[in-house]
Amino acid sequence: MPSGKFSSITTDAFVENVHFSLQYFSFSDIGAKSLSAAISDIAAIGGIPxxxxxxxxxxxxxxxxxxxxxxxxxxxxxxxxxxxxxxxDIVKAEELAIVFTIVGEIDKSNITLRSGAQVGDIIFVTGNLGGAYTGRLVLERGLEINAFGFQDIAKKHLRPEARVDESQKLIKNLKINSMIDISDGLSTDLLHIAEESRVSVQIEASRIPISEETKRAASLFKLGPIETALRSGEEYELLFTVSPKETEKIKQLDLKIPVTPIGKITSKEEKNVIIFPDGTKKPLIPTGYVHIA
Incomplete structure (x- = not known):
């Protein structure tokens, strides 16, 4: 490993009837998503797979x-x-599954962990949220994707992008204090940052980026768009925090995707909350994926 570099390593499992169903996943989709999901872990700490x-x-x-x-x-x-x-390796088993181990490298000066958030930091997220969850519902129910205009959210569930290029642009141009990829859901992953950084988070519901397609799908399934975005896992968008002085630099980056401020980091003594447009504050609780119940 070159001087000034760290190795980074991750492993990720993709299991039939847990992470995917052959009712609507092609084998091509399985290959693409399983590898992209594993690569996303490397991107989330500022590494290059x-x-x-x-x-x-x-x-x-x-x-x-x-x-x-x-x-x-x-x-x-x-x-x-x-x-x-x-x-x-390839092995006969009771269930279809694929497990990737990815090795990457990262500059020691650029490593971004979920434990570095500072009080006063602004919380940002890339892309739009809620599409992976509503896309899964659309696919599970066998809706005609083209007829309903649900192509983007179906793709978001079947073939998400790992934000490697976006991560590199961010860490090379900004001082990122903490970062994680949204694999378990916005609410859950925000609370991962809060817990490991020993801080609290305050987010504004109206700022959470949600596409019109996701809103239409949520309405069809009688779901609230905010609650959908909070729980939607497997988004693989970047969730990160920076000091307020860094925020202007983000506007100058050409990331090709939205980068939206959704809240701020507060002291550990305060509560984790979400603020709704009418000013109502509610506790922010983890509503995303639970690995072990």
């Missing part, structure tokens, strides 16, 4: 052509993010 190994668990009924389709998608996704697949 370099190599990957995978373990593929195959159950009865899976065809060789389907395995080939999955592998082809993995190779295409790896090429997109400049990642080399350097090895792996």
């Amino acid at each position: 370099s190599v990957a190994v995978l373990s593929l668990f195959i159950r009865e009924g899976i065809k060789k052509s389907e395995i080939n389709e999955l592998y082809k998608s993995v190779k295409e996704t790896a090429k997109k993010y400049w990642v080399n697949i350097v090895g792996g």
Whole structure:
């Protein structure tokens, strides 16, 4: 490892009927999403992914052509993010699953952890939220995606983007105090930052970026858009905090996607809250994915 660099490593599992369903996932989708999700972990700490190994668990009924389709998608996704697949294993199992281990590198001066948020920091998020959750509902219910105009949220669930380029632009141009990718949901991942930084968070409901497509889908399923955005996991957007003096620099970056301030970091003695447009304050509780109930 070159001087001034750290190695970064992550592992991520993608399991049938936990993370995906063959009712609406193609094997190509499985390959793309499983690798992108693992790469997102490296992006979230400011790293650049370099190599990957995978373990593929195959159950009865899976065809060789389907395995080939999955592998082809993995190779295409790896090429997109400049990642080399350097090895792996394949095993017969009771469930279909794919597990990636990704190794990357990061400048020691650029490492961004979830534990560095400072009182007074402004909380930012990339992209729009809620699409992954509503996209899953659309797919589970077998709605006609094109007829309803739900192409973007379906894609958000099936083939999310890892924000590697965006992460690099942010850390090279700003002093990022803390960062995490939204894999468990906005509310849950905000509280991860709060807990590990020993601070509290205050966010404004009206500032949470939600696309019109997500709002339409939420309405169709009789869900509130804010509650949907708070719970929606597998978004893989970047959630980060910077000091107020850094905020003007964000406007000058050409990230190609929205970057929205949604709140601020407060002292540990204060409560984690979400403020609604009428001024009502409610406790911010984790409503996203629970790994172990």
